[in-house]
Amino acid sequence: xxxxxxARALVKRGQVMTVIAVTAIALCAVRALLxxxxxRFQGPAQKIFYLHVxxxxxxFLAFGLVGIVSGLYLWLDDRRLDLFAEAxxxxxxxxxxxxxITGPIWGKPIWGAWWVWDARLTSTLFLFFxxxxxxxxxxxxxxxxxRARFSAVLGxxxxxxxxxxxxxxxxxxxxxxxxxxxxxEGPTLPGVMLLTLLLSLGAFTLLYLGxxxxxxxxxxxxxxxxxxxxxxx
Amino acid sequence: xxxxxxxxxAKDLRAELRSRTALVTALAFAALVLVLFEFxxxxxxxxxxxLAPSAVWxxxxxxxxxxxxxxxxxxQDHHAMDGLLLAPVPRxxxxxxxxxxxxxxxxxxxxxxxxxxxxxxxxRMTAEALAxxALVLVLxxxxxxxxxxxxxxxxxxxxxxxxxxxxxVLPFLVPPLIGGVQAxxxxxxxxxxxxxxxxxxxxxxxxxxxVVGGLLVFPRLLDE
Numbered sequence: 274x275x276x277x278x279x280a281r282a283l284v285k286r287g288q289v290m291t292v293i294a295v296t297a298i299a300l301c302a303v304r305a306l307l308x309x310x311x312x313r314f315q316g317p318a319q320k321i322f323y324l325h326v327x328x329x330x331x332x333f334l335a336f337g338l339v340g341i342v343s344g345l346y347l348w349l350d351d352r353r354l355d356l357f358a359e360a361x362x363x364x365x366x367x368x369x370x371x372x373x374i375t376g377p378i379w380g381k382p383i384w385g386a387w388w389v390w391d392a393r394l395t396s397t398l399f400l401f402f403x404x405x406x407x408x409x410x411x412x413x414x415x416x417x418x419x420r421a422r423f424s425a426v427l428g429x430x431x432x433x434x435x436x437x438x439x440x441x442x443x444x445x446x447x448x449x450x451x452x453x454x455x456x457x458e459g460p461t462l463p464g465v466m467l468l469t470l471l472l473s474l475g476a477f478t479l480l481y482l483g484x485x486x487x488x489x490x491x492x493x494x495x496x497x498x499x500x501x502x503x504x505x506x
Numbered sequence: 507x508x509x510x511x512x513x514x515x516a517k518d519l520r521a522e523l524r525s526r527t528a529l530v531t532a533l534a535f536a537a538l539v540l541v542l543f544e545f546x547x548x549x550x551x552x553x554x555x556x557l558a559p560s561a562v563w564x565x566x567x568x569x570x571x572x573x574x575x576x577x578x579x580x581x582q583d584h585h586a587m588d589g590l591l592l593a594p595v596p597r598x599x600x601x602x603x604x605x606x607x608x609x610x611x612x613x614x615x616x617x618x619x620x621x622x623x624x625x626x627x628x629x630r631m632t633a634e635a636l637a638x639x640a641l642v643l644v645l646x647x648x649x650x651x652x653x654x655x656x657x658x659x660x661x662x663x664x665x666x667x668x669x670x671x672x673x674x675v676l677p678f679l680v681p682p683l684i685g686g687v688q689a690x691x692x693x694x695x696x697x698x699x700x701x702x703x704x705x706x707x708x709x710x711x712x713x714x715x716x717v718v719g720g721l722l723v724f725p726r727l728l729d730e
Contacts, residue, residue, distance in 0.1 A: 347723065347726050395680075399677050399680065402676075402677050403677055405673070406670075406673045406674045409670060409673060410660075410670060410674065413661075413664045413665070413666050413670055414664060422726055422727065422729065423660050423727070425726075426656065426660060426723045426726065426727060427657075429719070429723055430653060430656065430678070430716075430719060430723065431677075433715055433716070433719055434677060434678055434680075434681075437680075437681045437711075437712055437715070438677075438680050438681060440681075440708070441681040441684045441685060441708060442680075442684065444704065444705075444708065445684050445688070
């Protein structure tokens, strides 16, 4: 199978995964709205939790993978790693935007304010800024090898920065609810709600994988076409 | 390697002191921004002393950000960078040299800003507070200029570098800025240095992570 055919197959696979993921997210939303009990203190507003938290999880997954793959790129110099980092960063930008939009919608009725300068909110906002910088940088560099190296450096430094921002703002002030799932004593979230959350987490992870595969496939198609063009020229 | 790094830093500073264009411009810029802070304040609602830490930190870090790009953009003229790369100098030494040069530049700006802030904002500054603030300024600038040096090398050849450099660097300002402002405000308030040791440790960790990180990634930036 030629490079181009391989890349096209990746795009196809990404499309199929995305369709499955979007369907799964829709089903999770139905389950969250109709078949999961209303939270006692927050009321219906808490329903956005099943969208907000999984989106945040997959945004940070996207970002973490950009950091790891960037490090691997600087080490191994494989073009495909750069294409994957680009794909993951693009997916991550959209997911981060979803987090930043759903967050204030949840915050307004519960905290009484659309925006507060809390640790997790601030680190997500800066995640978004770094993704924007990442795309601007990629757009500004024309040489593919320079672009790959430069954006890998930004990817690594960015991955080192986000925990720092989180820690600093946490020491500064924080307002987010305490973790209800990932805590040493085990989850405090009731079973039905936890199941809905986990299903939604799975659906969003699949959405991340689908989008990233799709975007990675597009990058590969573009590269294969350039190779063909160079070969014939 | 340290000697080579110092040679590079000394070369940059000497070039800067001879032309003086960047240093004078940066100092004038910093003084102007500090004045603008005073006018951006409603004197009946916000006292000068309350605004002073923010003014000092925003002015100092923005002026430093403006000058960061110079570390490598000046090397682009007459292909000076090629000469530096051809010299038998490890890439790490180039990084350390450029970083020390940028650090000296950023601290020179702070040396002007702090007395000006004391003057403009009528601050009561004890010797103890001044020593503490100096320590905090140094700690904050060490890590920040290390990151800045990496990005300065990264954008040096790009056409949109003036816009891109602040976009890439400013997020990295958040930890040192928060730590710096918090510590400065407490020290100005007369609290002892031991009260801000948490922030000092945070700044130290930031310095360590980004100086080491810069050293590790920088050599790959100069590959041709």
